[in-house]
Amino acid sequence: MATPAHRELARRLPVLAARAEVLAGIRSFFRERGFLEAETPARVVCPGLEPHLVALPAGADRWLITSPELHLKRLVAAGAPRVFELARCWRGDERGAQHLTEFTMLEWYRAHAGLDALVDDCAALLPAAARAAGRDPAAVPGCDLTLAPERLTVREAFERWAGIDLAACRGRDALAAAARRLEIPTADDDSWDEVFFRIFLARVEPHLGRDRMTFLSEFPASQAALARVRDDAAWPVALRFELYAAGVELANAFDELTDPEEQRRRHQADRAARRAAGREVPELDEEFLAALEAGFPPCAGIALGVDRLVALVLGLDGARATVAFPGEV
């Protein structure tokens, strides 16, 4: 006897078939461009240290990866000029229509390349993913993937959608006052970044990737993670971009930090921030730092949420609708 759960799963099969086509399309896309497909460990000593990510424990002194970044960079350091991975990643405490605790990430790295090369990759990959799923890239709901993408800096986006010049609001109180003028409530213990995100979520993000892809670049230096920073005195920015389509953030790209000293400093700062926030504090990945010290080429890298990409090209309501067992991840 078919139970309701069986029938529900049976109804999902066409979605899973289309999803499998997208995955196959992604692999062909990168193979055709001379990328090495990598498989890196899922249980690691250092799962990534960004202060806002919750890593899940996986046995003594091991964690499930929140991203395959550190191991992929070791492959780049070893001389792989182009490398990609379709990696299962885990982020505790993240659950919603667009957030799965266990999700599929596509990461790729290009040695001796900058962010523009990754913009070009994305602009070609998204239509290819739609075609792989048997969909017309010009008819994807909410975003025509064949139109020339919009390119915008964070500062321009805040100016345009919120009427705020971020360079003139570099103090926390100045930015909070600007938020209040827009009737966006703030909390007394908000940091500058938290006020920034309140404004971003209320006024800026809803406009991104509407009708066409948006590449949003030059984030505040405080949100650099492992990206290089351009130390402009008036407005220092992290050299990274985020890709938006149909109002949803799909990918996060970095002009990668290559300086081992600076890398170690940022990792230690992230560990201190995690300790202060009462989060788990994994060890440093000394193998990764040693690889950087041995010599790391200039490099650009990007992480793209595959579940969200599948949802976009199939016109489904969020990443969760694209997996076989949405109630269990």
Next chain:
Amino acid sequence: MLETSDLRKGAKLEIEGEPFIVVESQFVKPGKGNAFVRCRIRSMTTGRTIERTWKSGETIDPCVLEERPMQFMYHEGGAYHFMDTGNFEQIELTDDQLGETGQWLTENLEVRILLHNGRAISVDPPNFVELDIVEGEPAVKGDTKTNAMKQVVLSTGAKVMVPMFVGNDERIRIDTRTGEYVERVKK
């Protein structure tokens, strides 16, 4: 206190003394930032819908509502008047606040009133009420098979659709949740 994880659809909260209900909520987490919950919330007093975003870890005032059984007394000057039959306390709600609910109220009807800080914000009539037809086409005898309907006017002014065989001097039972005819009842 409510936490951001409690902000699911249907949750009730209070902002600066105004009661709201969550219409839609979404977990969001910007690329390099902390988690937020973005909600659309509707004021339970004015009906206006707004967007609000809370940072994960923030606390939100819960909304405490009190439900009291009351009796409908009369409608006058754009307001409906009710009385608590226990302590004889009287309250009134405007036509706007009642909306469609007003058309089911007859004198002495028992209703449940939702109060927020002593102020009435909504009225729940019984699920079924019985009302007299005062206007409509006469009954079409024997027509109990077809699905044809006709409109009649009830003693409260409400207009409902009834089957053709219902006479224009009968009393009928209405489901107030859907506004639909249920059956004929004896006067």
